[in-house]
Structure formats: structure tokens, C-alpha cells
Amino acid sequence: MTKQFFSQSQNVVIAVICLMSFLVSAAPASRRITIARVEPLFAAYVVNTLGDAADINVGDGRCDTDAGVDGDQCTLRGAIQEVNVGVTKEINFSLPPHSIITLDSALPDISGAISVVGPGSNTLTVQRNSAGGTPNFRIFTFVSNVAVNSTISGLTITNGRVADGGTSSDGQFGSNGVSGGGILNPTNETLTLIDLVVTGNRAGNGGAGTGFGGSGGTGGGILNSGKLVLMNSVVTNNRAGNGGAGGSGANGGNAGGVTGGSSLIIINSTISNNFAGDGGNAAPGAPGGPGGRGGGISGGGGVFTIVGSTISGNRSGKGGNGGGFSGAQGGDGGGILSQGPLNMVNSTVSNNITGDGGSGTRDGGLGGYGGAIYNQNFLNITNCTIAENQTQGFFPGLGGGIYNFTGGTVTLKNTLIANNTVPAGGNGPDLSGTYNSQDYNLIRNTSGATINGFTTHNVTGVNPQLGPLANNGGLTQTHGLLTGSPALDAANNASLPADEFDLDNDGNKAEPVPFDQRGATFSRVVNGTVDIGAVEGVTGSVPMQLLLDTSGPAANQVAALDSLIFFRDPFPVFNSGNFLNTSPDKNTRVIVFVRNLQLSTGEPASSVVVSLTDGNNQSSDIVAEDVRPCPSADFAQVTFRLPNSLPAGTYLLAVKWHAQLSNSGSIKIK
Numbered sequence: 001m002t003k004q005f006f007s008q009s010q011n012v013v014i015a016v017i018c019l020m021s022f023l024v025s026a027a028p029a030s031r032r033i034t035i036a037r038v039e040p041l042f043a044a045y046v047v048n049t050l051g052d053a054a055d056i057n058v059g060d061g062r063c064d065t066d067a068g069v070d071g072d073q074c075t076l077r078g079a080i081q082e083v084n085v086g087v088t089k090e091i092n093f094s095l096p097p098h099s100i101i102t103l104d105s106a107l108p109d110i111s112g113a114i115s116v117v118g119p120g121s122n123t124l125t126v127q128r129n130s131a132g133g134t135p136n137f138r139i140f141t142f143v144s145n146v147a148v149n150s151t152i153s154g155l156t157i158t159n160g161r162v163a164d165g166g167t168s169s170d171g172q173f174g175s176n177g178v179s180g181g182g183i184l185n186p187t188n189e190t191l192t193l194i195d196l197v198v199t200g201n202r203a204g205n206g207g208a209g210t211g212f213g214g215s216g217g218t219g220g221g222i223l224n225s226g227k228l229v230l231m232n233s234v235v236t237n238n239r240a241g242n243g244g245a246g247g248s249g250a251n252g253g254n255a256g257g258v259t260g261g262s263s264l265i266i267i268n269s270t271i272s273n274n275f276a277g278d279g280g281n282a283a284p285g286a287p288g289g290p291g292g293r294g295g296g297i298s299g300g301g302g303v304f305t306i307v308g309s310t311i312s313g314n315r316s317g318k319g320g321n322g323g324g325f326s327g328a329q330g331g332d333g334g335g336i337l338s339q340g341p342l343n344m345v346n347s348t349v350s351n352n353i354t355g356d357g358g359s360g361t362r363d364g365g366l367g368g369y370g371g372a373i374y375n376q377n378f379l380n381i382t383n384c385t386i387a388e389n390q391t392q393g394f395f396p397g398l399g400g401g402i403y404n405f406t407g408g409t410v411t412l413k414n415t416l417i418a419n420n421t422v423p424a425g426g427n428g429p430d431l432s433g434t435y436n437s438q439d440y441n442l443i444r445n446t447s448g449a450t451i452n453g454f455t456t457h458n459v460t461g462v463n464p465q466l467g468p469l470a471n472n473g474g475l476t477q478t479h480g481l482l483t484g485s486p487a488l489d490a491a492n493n494a495s496l497p498a499d500e501f502d503l504d505n506d507g508n509k510a511e512p513v514p515f516d517q518r519g520a521t522f523s524r525v526v527n528g529t530v531d532i533g534a535v536e537g538v539t540g541s542v543p544m545q546l547l548l549d550t551s552g553p554a555a556n557q558v559a560a561l562d563s564l565i566f567f568r569d570p571f572p573v574f575n576s577g578n579f580l581n582t583s584p585d586k587n588t589r590v591i592v593f594v595r596n597l598q599l600s601t602g603e604p605a606s607s608v609v610v611s612l613t614d615g616n617n618q619s620s621d622i623v624a625e626d627v628r629p630c631p632s633a634d635f636a637q638v639t640f641r642l643p644n645s646l647p648a649g650t651y652l653l654a655v656k657w658h659a660q661l662s663n664s665g666s667i668k669i670k
């Protein structure tokens with residue numbers, strides 16, 4: 001070995017010891033989410049055929065798409081066609097693991113009650129074909145006003161896309177984009193979604209017009225106008241439509257993720273990384289359109305309940321660029337726009353951001369208000385954590401955490417609000433407006449807020465010692481409390497709400513809620529007194545840190561070993577050729593080192609994933625082959641194999657574990 005690749009020689013010695021102890025471990029099964037199954041009332045149609053063929057004889061009570069082959073070749077399309085006309089209302093699936101049903105055109109609208117029982121969101125996907133020329137359509141559309149209860153479970157639905165607005169014949173007005181990219185649940189319908197992942201769907205953009213642009217469509221993931229229950233589900237990476245450009249630009253669509261309808265109940269679910277639509281740009285002298293509101297969720301005045309859920313990484317829309325002095329206002333409510341009564345319990349709102357103001361000929365527009373939540377009705381928050389949200393804008397939006405509009409009422413109990421920010425010159429980093437404290441809250445920064453009510457046991461002005469948003473157990477990401485957090489045992493047991501949804505399934509809905517946000521096995525009260533915030537006990541971990549080679553010519557090169565060439569090639573590792581990926585070193589094993597990564601007893605190496613991102617921002621996730629602590633060192637060695645199809649080049653490497661993402665560094669593959 002001619003050169004050290006760590007800045008500390010001790011680390012190299014330890015790494016060699018680790019390498020010598022390297023053993024390949026068997027790849028175990030991945031994590032699964034357990035779902036409640038809906039028992040059929042009648043026999044169910046069983047989808048056993050991929051593809052998108054239609055039923056050959058609708059109404060005969062058989063789902064068969066191929067008359068030339070014995071037996072029933074049943075597609076999802078065929079099953080829905082039969083359900084729509086017959087008495088059997090359940091659809092099951094018998095397909096290989098990790099199947100994808102690709103739709104070439106819209107499925108029939110669902111005209112009555114239906115129960116679609118998928119095998120699991122991690123193993124069956126229904127998608128709109130991503131090939132060019134595929135028409136725009138959403139995945140599931142329910143017919144209006146038939147007042148039925150339907151359930152869809154155990155699926156991922158993706159790439160729904162509804163139509164953009166056009167331009168009128170005289171070009172004067174753009175029409176509105178269509179709403180509801182993935183699912184439409186109309187007025188009077190009740191839809192329950194269990195273990196459903198709704199991802200990568202989008203509503204339509206508004207059309208352009210010389211007079212006025214059309215509005216962007218709302219509900220990038222789900223347009224709910226009726227009653228919607230989301231349980232054990234994920235709504236992520238969906239987009240509402242942008243407003244059309246015009247003489248005056250139009251507003252961007254609200255609700256990147258889901259709209260509220262008359263009722264929205266969210267239990268043990270995640271609404272993350274959704275985007276409301278941006279406002280349309282304007283012609284000279286005219287105003288741009290305001291950004292869409294409610295990056296994750298936007299309510300229209302119905303009743304909301306959020307229990308055991310995380311709203312994170314969502315963004316409301318950017319204001320359109322104005323042809324006048326100032327750009328338009330950014331959308332309010334980076335996470336949630338709350339316009340009806342909202343009860344929130346044991347939940348986390350984190351890392352959401354409001355839309356920036358548009359640019360103008362003189363200065364930028366006003367940023368959206370309420371990084372986490374914009375409230376204009378009754379908002380009751382109990383045992384929640386609202387952290388790391390922010391506003392932005394040339395004229396900064398108020399309320400990095402919550403903005404309470406005049407006349408709204410926000411009641412806070414046992415709740416932790418900290419580390420939210422507004423840009424320089426802004427006001428109310430954690431809270432803006434007037435608040436009704438029901439005591440035992442931790443509010444780090446009270447500037448910009450008027451706090452009335454009971455405040456004796458509130459904790460203010462201190463660092464809450466929060467861990468990063470991470471997988472601390474359960475179905476959703478949370479901010480754990482670090483050792484010494486002032487939130488520990490600092491809340492009030494008597495303020496715990498009733499177990500309205502009977503989370504422990506013991507038939508008792510009157511008892512205090514039994515679990516913290518993470519659900520079963522995570523008791524809400526540990527050490528006799530409930531903690532402030534969504535999570536009980538010391539659970540937070542310090543972030544994973546990928547070790548970098550600081551001796552190299554650049555600062556961010558990964559300290560890595562090739563398990564084969566290690567013994568015969570010189571270091572440092574940034575020399576191209578150390579990670580030769582062709583025969584005889586095909587599937588070369590590479591070892592990297594990560595601090596603050598320690599598998600639990602029995603936890604498989606496959607819970608660790610190495611992510612490689614190429615120069616075109618294309619990522620490959622590679623499940624680790626072996627993970628083990630290095631003796632006497634504070635880091636683990638992670639071994640993975642390069643895919644044999646990986647092109648040569650420089651990649652950014654990062655490690656994922658428990659939904660944590662490490663820092664990244666570069667690595668060269670020859």
C-alpha cells in the first residue's frame with residue numbers, strides 16, 4: 001500500500017481488519033407492510049393477466065379477455081368492466097411479485113361500490129403507460145353522486161396525468177387544467193385507501209391566453225370532493241397544475257398531494273414531496289398568477305383528521321412573474337392549507353416550504369405564508385411535532401411553522417414547534433399570529449406570535465434536541481428526541497386525546513391514545529409522563545456520515561476499498577481503475593465506511609442501500625451485501641457489488657438506511 005486514503009492512518013488499519021473479516025451474508029426478504037384485508041361478500045374477480053385488454057363479453061359474470069385460450073385471462077380493465085355491471089364487487093390479483101399493470105388508455109369509470117384488494121403496494125403497480133403518444137388520463141375515476149363506499153388497497157398507482165387546459169378560439173382565455181392526477185373521489189362518495197402508494201401523478205396545467213391564463217388543476221395525487229380515508233398509505237411526488245400564462249397569469253393549482261373534500265381522515269400515512277402548481281407569468285404591466293396553496297394537502301372547508309402521520313417535504317407554488325413592479329404571491333401552506341376544522345394528533349409536519357414570490361420588473365413578490373400550515377379555521381394540535389419548515393420570498397412569508405389567519409383559532413397541547421425558519425427580514429419563525437395554548441408545549445421561538453390561554457408549563461426559548469426526520473420505527477418518518485431533550489416527560493397525560501380510531505384494536509375508543517406516532521409497540525406514555533411532541537422516549541439518532549477521503553484532490557471523494565484489487569492496487573481510490581467493472585472483476589465488491597450506522601440484532605444487511613447517481617442525475621439503488629461494525633471504531637463497513645451494467649464514469653455515492661440519507665461523495669467507476 002503506497003498511500004493512505006483516510007486522513008487518519010488508524011482508520012486504514014481498522015478498515016483492513018474489517019475487510020479481513022468480510023463475509024457474504026445471504027440476502028433476506030425486504031421489509032413488508034402488513035395490511036388489513038377486506039373480506040369478500042361474493043366471489044371476486046381475480047386479475048391474472050398483465051396488459052390492458054378489454055373483457056370480450058361484458059355482463060356474463062366472467063372476466064376473460066381472450067376467447068382463444070381456455071379459462072379466464074382477466075385484466076384489471078376487464079375486471080372493472082364486469083364489476084360495473086354485475087353483483088360481484090371485489091377484485092383480487094394473482095400475479096407474479098413486483099408486477100406492473102400498464103394502462104394504455106383510461107380504465108372505465110367506476111360506477112358503484114368496489115373493493116380492489118391488491119397484494120401490497122411494494123409488489124404491484126398500476127401505471128399509465130409512460131410511452132410517448134399515450135393519452136392523458138388518471139388511474140382511478142369514480143362516478144359522481146352514487147353515494148357508495150369503496151376500498152382500494154395494496155397497490156402503487158403512478159404516472160396518472162390529466163389534461164392541460166387549452167386556449168380559446170380567440171386566444172383570449174386559457175382554459176383550466178383538469179384536476180386529480182391519480183384518483184378522483186367525487187362528491188358523496190366514501191373511499192378508503194389502505195396500503196396505497198400514490199406517486200408521480202399530476203394535474204393539468206392551465207392554458208395560456210392573451211387576456212387571462214387558465215388555472216392549474218388541483219389535487220396532483222388525489223382530487224377528493226367526498227369522504228376519503230387514507231390509512232397506512234403514502235402520497236408522494238405528485239404535482240398540481242401550473243397556472244397558464246396570459247395578459248394576466250392564472251393561479252397555480254392547490255394541493256400537490258390531496259384535496260380535503262367534505263371529509264379527509266389520514267391515519268399512519270405519509271404525504272411527502274408533493275408540489276402545488278406555480279402561478280402563470282404575465283404580460284408587461286399585468287400581474288402574474290399566485291402560486292397554488294397547500295403543497296401537500298389543501299382543504300376546501302371540510303373536516304380533517306390527521307393521526308399518526310407525517311407531512312414532509314411538500315412545497316406550495318411559486319408566484320408567477322409579473323409584468324408590473326412585483327411578482328405574484330407565492331402559495332400559502334407549504335405542507336397544509338387548512339380551511340375547515342382540523343384535528344391533528346401524534347403527527348409530524350416537517351421540512352415543508354411555501355412558494356417563493358414571482359419576480360417583477362422592480363422586485364420579487366411576497367412569499368407564501370405558513371411553511372408547515374396556513375390556518376383559517378379551527379386547528380387543534382395535540383402531541384405533534386412541527387419542525388424544520390420554512391417560508392421564503394423577497395418579501396418573506398410570515399410563519400415558518402404555522403401562520404394563523406385573522407379569525408382562525410389554533411389550539412396547542414403537548415406540542416413541539418421548533419427549528420422552523422423565515423428568511424432574513426421575515427417574522428414569526430415558528431409561529432405567526434395568535435394562539436390558544438392549552439399548556440405543556442415546547443415552542444422554541446415565540447417571536448411573531450401572541451400566545452394566550454394556559455402557558456405555565458410551556459417550554460420556550462430552548463433547543464429541543466431533535467433528531468433528524470428519519471425512520472425511527474413504525475410506518476412513518478419522525479423526529480426522535482435526543483438524550484437530554486427538554487421535551488422528555490414534559491407534557492401532560494391528561495391532555496392526551498381519546499383513541500378515536502381504536503389504534504390498539506381493543507374496542508376501547510374512550511381511553512387515551514395508546515401509541516405515539518409510530519403506532520403499535522410504541523407506547524404513548526413512557527416513564528410515567530408523556531413527552532412533548534409526536535414521539536415518546538429517546539429515539540433520535542445522529543445522522544449517518546459517509547467517510548470521505550480528505551487526502552484526495554477534491555474534498556468529496558468517498559473513502560472506499562475494492563475488495564478484490566485492494567491487495568494489489570495502490571491507493572488513493574480516486575485513481576480511475578480502482579473500481580474496474582468488467583471481466584474478470586465483474587460485479588466488483590466495493591466497501592465504504594459509514595459513521596452512526598449500527599444494525600440492530602438480527603437486522604439484515606439489506607436494510608442498507610447504496611445509491612449511485614450518475615452525471616445525468618439517474619440513480620441506481622444497490623442493496624448492501626454485508627454490513628458490519630469495525631472493531632474499536634465508530635463506523636461500519638458497508639459492502640456492495642457494482643451492477644455489471646453500470647457505465648464507466650464519476651458517480652455520487654450516498655448510503656440510505658431507515659429512510660436516513662447520508663452525505664454523499666464522488667466515486668469513479670472505470
Ligand SMILES: [Ca+2]
Binds near residue numbers: 057063064
Ligand atoms: Ca365477461
Ligand SMILES: [Ca+2]
Binds near residue numbers: 065067068070
Ligand atoms: Ca379465455
Ligand SMILES: [Ca+2]
Binds near residue numbers: 489526527528530536
Ligand atoms: Ca415520557
Ligand SMILES: [Ca+2]
Binds near residue numbers: 510
Ligand atoms: Ca383502544
